[in-house]
Amino acid sequence: MKDYNKEKIPRATAKRLPLYLRNLTILDTKGMTRIKSKQLSEITQVPSATIRRDFSYLGELGRSGYGYDVSYLIKVFSEILDSEEKSCVAIIGFGNLGKALANNNFRRNKNLTISCVFDIDPEIIGKTITGFHVYSMDDFKQIAHEKNIRVVISTVPSENAQQAIDVVVDSGITAILNFAPDRVEIPKHVSIRYIDLTTELLTLLFFDRHYKNTSSAVPS
Template sequence: MKDYNKKKIPRATAKRLPLYLRNLTILDTKGVARIKSKELSDITQVPSATIRRDFSYLGELGRSGYGYDVAFLIEVFSHILDSNEESRIAIVGFGNLGKALANNNFRRNENLIISCVFDTNPEIIGKTIAGFYVYSMADFKQIAQEKNIRIAISTVPSEHAQEAIDIVVNSGITAILNFAPDRVEVPDNISMRYIDLTTELLTLLFFDHNYKKTPLAVTS
């Protein structure tokens, strides 16, 4: 596999690569061997010109008139996204959302593994719930290092998110997914992504109202 210079891939393009990979994987399971940018555009809701530009940063991935080989694209994007490498995940906040994420446990990618969960509620700390032992946030750094955690997912409400994220950052973890929409302060070396369910729902309604003729792919 070609050694791609990941730092030269624009951020906007990098954000779309998981979307491409997810939909291409679905197509592969359905027996689709090749696809053109227009067809992929219909599925992902990303303009075909943008898809071709994104792919151009990675070299010659397809051929004019033929399109793209689905299996080859999956191999390329999996390599770039390191999706074939095991990544251990910690969930911070084991309420309803935390439990839902833990129960899903990223079945679409067996290399994304939820290894431990944390909370501050004394009523559940030290108990095994939904198959997960609930650790105290006071022990986050020790447990995260013992279990080689690479990613933290925070489901802590906005009013307590900064305190929780500070603990995660102090443990040495630099990749954080935050389900609280309000921004928190983190050092420049931290890769932070936010998921705002309200924004996602409003976006979904917009597409549902205005793009009825085009099939939508699930993107998050």
């Protein structure tokens, strides 16, 4: 496989690659072998011109008149996103949302694994809940190191998120997915993505109202 210079891929393009990969993987499971940018645009709601430009940063991925080979695109995007490399994930905040995420445990990607969960509630610390031993946030740095954690998912409420994220950053973790909508302060070398469920729901409702005749995935 080609050795891609990932630093030259624009950030906007990089953010869309998981969207492409997710939808292409679904198409592959349905037996679709090739696709054109117009078809992928209808599915992802990303303009076909943008898709072609995104793909151009990665070399010659398709052929004029033929389109793109679905399985080849999956291989390319998987390599770029390192989705073939096993990554251990920790969840901090083991309330209802944390439990739901843990129980899902990335069933579509065997290389993403939730290895441990953390909380500050003394009522659940030390207990095994839905198959997960609940560790104290006081032990985060040690446990994260022992279990080789690379990514943290935070479901901690906004009022406590900064303190929790500080503990995570102090442990050396540089990749965080935060379900609290309020921004937190982090060093420049740390990557963080915010998932605001209210915003996501409003976006979904907007597309449901205004794109009734388009069968598509709502863009992320």
